[in-house]
Amino acid sequence: MFGELIRRLTAPEPETLPDNDARLALAALLVRIARADGTYAQGEIDRIDRILAARHGLNPFEAAKLRGDAEALESEAPDTVRFTRAIKDAVPYEERIGVISALWQVVLADGVRDDEEDALLRLVAPMLGVNDRDSNLARKEVEQRGA
Numbered sequence: 125m126f127g128e129l130i131r132r133l134t135a136p137e138p139e140t141l142p143d144n145d146a147r148l149a150l151a152a153l154l155v156r157i158a159r160a161d162g163t164y165a166q167g168e169i170d171r172i173d174r175i176l177a178a179r180h181g182l183n184p185f186e187a188a189k190l191r192g193d194a195e196a197l198e199s200e201a202p203d204t205v206r207f208t209r210a211i212k213d214a215v216p217y218e219e220r221i222g223v224i225s226a227l228w229q230v231v232l233a234d235g236v237r238d239d240e241e242d243a244l245l246r247l248v249a250p251m252l253g254v255n256d257r258d259s260n261l262a263r264k265e266v267e268q269r270g271a
Contacts, residue, residue: 146214150223151176151194153207157245158230159198161238171233175226204244208251220252225262232266 154175158168169191177187201207211223227248231241249259 143214146211147180147190148194148197149207149210149214150179150226151190152198152201153204153211153223153248154226154230155191155194155198156204156207157227157241157248158233160244161240163234165234168230168233171230175229179222179226204248205251208248212252217253220254221258221262223252224249224254224259225266228259228263228266232263 151172154172155164158164158172172191172194173184173187176182176190177184180187180190182190212220215223224245227245231237231245246259249256
């Protein structure tokens with residue numbers, strides 16, 4: 125189902141993704157970070173749906189459908205490096221900070237800063253080209269808002 129997108133993600137010199145594919149890659153990255161600790165809780169699913177709805181102007185049904193597609197893509201997709209490379213190429217820096225904020229929201233959605241999720245996010249931020257300072261500021265902002 126996602127063969128063409130996966131092919132583009134795994135290409136030696138990936139092309140910039142169209143908006144819909146970039147949106148799907150971001151959603152799959154949110155799913156990947158939520159699954160990093162081996163538990164994919166309803167609170168994380170709900171948070172992903174809210175993030176997708178707010179970020180892309182979707183209604184709840186559309187957000188849930190995008191998340192469902194992202195779950196399927198995430199399970200078929202290559203390593204996280206290729207996800208992040210595709211997002212980095214498709215999204216300006218200021219918006220990538222928003223991606224980091226969204227990832228922190230998912231990590232903190234269940235009220236637990238799990239080691240596996242935390243480690244994956246600390247790996248992903250530099251791959252997205254977001255420096256530690258901006259990632260930490262995004263995390264603190266999410267923590268202050270209550271995830």
